[in-house]
Amino acid sequence: MLPRLAEILSTTRVVALPLNARFRGLWEREAVLFEGPQGWTEFSPFTEYYDTEASVWLAAAIDFGYNETPALHRTHVPVNATVPAVDVSEVSLVLSAFNGCRTAKVKVAEAGQTLAEDVARVRAVREVLGVEGRIRIDANGGWNVDEAERAVHALADFDLEYVEQPCATVEELAELRKRIKYKGIPVAADESVRRAEDPLAVARSGAANILVIKAQPLGGIHRALDLVAEAGLPVVVSSALDTSVGLSMGLHLAGALAELNYDCGLGTGALLSNDVSEDPLVPVNGMIEIRRPAVSEALLKAHAAEKDRANWWRNRLTRAYKVLTAAERA
Ligand SMILES: O=C(O)CCC(=O)c1ccccc1C(=O)O
Numbered sequence: 592m593l594p595r596l597a598e599i600l601s602t603t604r605v606v607a608l609p610l611n612a613r614f615r616g617l618w619e620r621e622a623v624l625f626e627g628p629q630g631w632t633e634f635s636p637f638t639e640y641y642d643t644e645a646s647v648w649l650a651a652a653i654d655f656g657y658n659e660t661p662a663l664h665r666t667h668v669p670v671n672a673t674v675p676a677v678d679v680s681e682v683s684l685v686l687s688a689f690n691g692c693r694t695a696k697v698k699v700a701e702a703g704q705t706l707a708e709d710v711a712r713v714r715a716v717r718e719v720l721g722v723e724g725r726i727r728i729d730a731n732g733g734w735n736v737d738e739a740e741r742a743v744h745a746l747a748d749f750d751l752e753y754v755e756q757p758c759a760t761v762e763e764l765a766e767l768r769k770r771i772k773y774k775g776i777p778v779a780a781d782e783s784v785r786r787a788e789d790p791l792a793v794a795r796s797g798a799a800n801i802l803v804i805k806a807q808p809l810g811g812i813h814r815a816l817d818l819v820a821e822a823g824l825p826v827v828v829s830s831a832l833d834t835s836v837g838l839s840m841g842l843h844l845a846g847a848l849a850e851l852n853y854d855c856g857l858g859t860g861a862l863l864s865n866d867v868s869e870d871p872l873v874p875v876n877g878m879i880e881i882r883r884p885a886v887s888e889a890l891l892k893a894h895a896a897e898k899d900r901a902n903w904w905r906n907r908l909t910r911a912y913k914v915l916t917a918a919e920r921a
């Protein structure tokens with residue numbers, strides 16, 4: 592049963608939070624927050640996504656606001672630093688925001704950049720982390736198989752923990768996995784899980800060694816847990832560049848997993864120069880405590896989105912809600 596739309600809209604706040612570095616081409620992260628019986632929850636699908644996809648993110652938001660979270664297997668979650676596709680000169684400043692993180696995920700294959708820039712960025716990250724640090728890269732599907740193979744060869748000396756979504760399709764991932772298997776570098780799937788018609792297809796076809804699991808695009812904590820159980824692969828829980836409220840959803844998901852073998856991509860609060868809580872969910876000693884953050888009325892006000900953007904988000908939430916009610920009736 593869905594809560595009533597009017598009830599959701601009655602607590603809805605729209606915020607625009609400034610970022611420390613450009614991410615996905617943006618300097619600002621917009622998000623909708625609303626309050627359910629369990630506390631504040633977040634609806635923040637990327638702006639270019641259509642209503643059907645956004646409706647899955649809304650189902651996740653409703654789940655976290657209205658349903659109890661599952662029992663936890665841990666109190667804290669180890670997290671990675673996330674390094675956007677910044678210039679090499681900015682790497683140490685970006686990393687300094689992630690207190691105590693021994694693992695870094697580095698964005699590569701950004702449109703308009705070269706492999707040489709990726710190599711320089713990964714080298715700089717390795718210099719800061721030292722030999723004991725773990726480095727994973729994320730291409731967001733930006734390479735074809737040959738480009739990915741070449742990039743892996745160029746970056747392998749930096750000792751990669753895994754390569755996330757090097758290519759766009761499941762077929763390409765499978766082909767690349769065969770080609771780089773001898774190097775012992777695992778392939779992780781992200782977009783092939785969270786944007787696929789069938790999120791389990793990539794696991795079933797053996798195209799990936801690891802799944803990146805995000806609570807919002809997978810319809811919430813409970814649905815994501817079902818998916819993980821069915822997939823039977825190790826997972827990395829990650830954020831969608833959420834506010835502390837959305838990060839809390841991801842942390843509760845990570846906490847509910849019996850096995851967690853990788854540091855999670857939930858440290859991205861450190862990429863926001865402001866958040867909605869006075870006590871935001873950012874890494875301390877490489878870990879984040881699993882809790883719901885206290886949301887500050889003053890910060891909601893200070894970071895309220897412009898009126899036209901707030902209306903756009905309320906209309907979008909309304910359309911996503913209609914997709915959910917139509918599905919419920921069907
Ligand atoms: O996994 C992380 O380290 C942080 C999350 C992240 O990279 C991300 C954040 C927003 C949108 C897409 C992605 C992604 O993993 O591709």
Ligand SMILES: [Mg+2]
Binds near residue numbers: 729731755756781803
């Ligand atoms: Mg990714």
